[in-house]
Amino acid sequence: MSFASILTVLTGAADDALTLQSAAALAHAARGEVKVVLAPPLAVIGDWAGGPDGFGVAPVVREAARTTQAALRRGVEALAREITEQLGLDIGEDAGRIVLVEEQSAHSLDLSRLALLTDLVVVGRMTLQTLGPWSGLVADALLAARVPVLAISSAPDEASAVAVIAWNGGSSAARAVRAALPLLKPASRVVILQDPEHLRLSDRSTTDPERLADYLRLHQVRDIEIYVETGGMRADGLVRQARNWDAGLVIAGAFEHSRLREDILGGVTASLVAESRTFNLFFAH
Structure with missing residues (x-):
């Protein structure tokens, strides 16, 4: 693509x-x-x-x-x-x-x-x-x-440094990864971040980050690292890890809760937009 x-x-x-x-x-x-x-x-x-x-x-x-x-x-x-x-x-x-x-x-x-x-x-x-x-x-x-x-949020040449994927195995996250492949291939390193507390029971059969790593390798994405952290998929946790890795790009599924709930409570997506001052944010629903 x-x-x-x-x-x-x-x-x-x-x-x-x-x-x-x-x-x-x-x-x-x-x-x-x-x-x-x-x-x-x-x-x-x-x-x-x-x-x-x-x-x-x-x-x-x-x-x-x-x-x-x-x-x-x-x-x-x-x-x-x-x-x-x-x-x-x-x-x-x-x-x-x-x-x-x-x-x-x-x-x-x-x-x-x-x-x-x-x-x-x-x-x-x-x-x-x-x-x-x-x-x-x-x-x-x-x-x-x-x-x-x-x-x-950052210049184009900075966006190909380190890419972070917020991976919960859901359909939105999968669509975001597939769509972002042109940006993942030139990345110097790709970090797959998974939060055990953020996994839904209905998605547990597809949440294995190794499966995602295998998929990325099929598309010539190299230097892949898997990082599992409790609380890592909360907006503050994701932003903190992105900054720790000096990421230029964060990829995530968007608005996985109901529209009403996201509108009232804000949600992770809106929080990421507000806090993504040092990295570009790629998301899909």
Whole structure:
């Protein structure tokens, strides 16, 4: 598998440039394409103002929202040109090009149509945390279309150092591993982390980390280490171990509890997004 069709969301956050650069590098390796959705937070004002009465939005506020949106688009267009030049991307088809395809507010973000034929969603950690774990980004792409998400926190060349897999033998974790193979193969070391307290009875027949190690070796993934630790799959435990191993990438299944429970209690996935400042986070549902 390769990431030839990548979707990214830019909101004007401080890590937009890093996010787009990471997405472009992955698409370039597959001679694919990056589709960029612009979702500036202030665009919601334009949504409100579009009603019959403008919802009471003052003209000066509407103008400020339009100015912000235009500035974001100009900035992203300039950034795309700069990245295209840096990576030596051609302008022909199938050459890793960057295309701006959508512009909508973060308030009403809906990726359901675009996500259906997407290999990977790449988004900055700051954007993902700001939009919230149950935004259209996650609910539509990750849950409905079953598209994996890569939350970017570090530069692309740092992401191939050490990769950590949070392994509980569940279907979400397995889908995350399969989807992340293009990122696992170049990793200098892969650590399979398992927490005995995090294993469900229904998954015990598939939880053996040695089975996962054998699967990875079939895909030419080398230097694999298995680490079993009680409490290691809690968000704080996983973050701590990732930092101890100087990991550039953490791979995990996402939202394995019910949506309501995750929404109310936060859950491991949301906690990982909040704490993944030193590593990239790859997850699938």
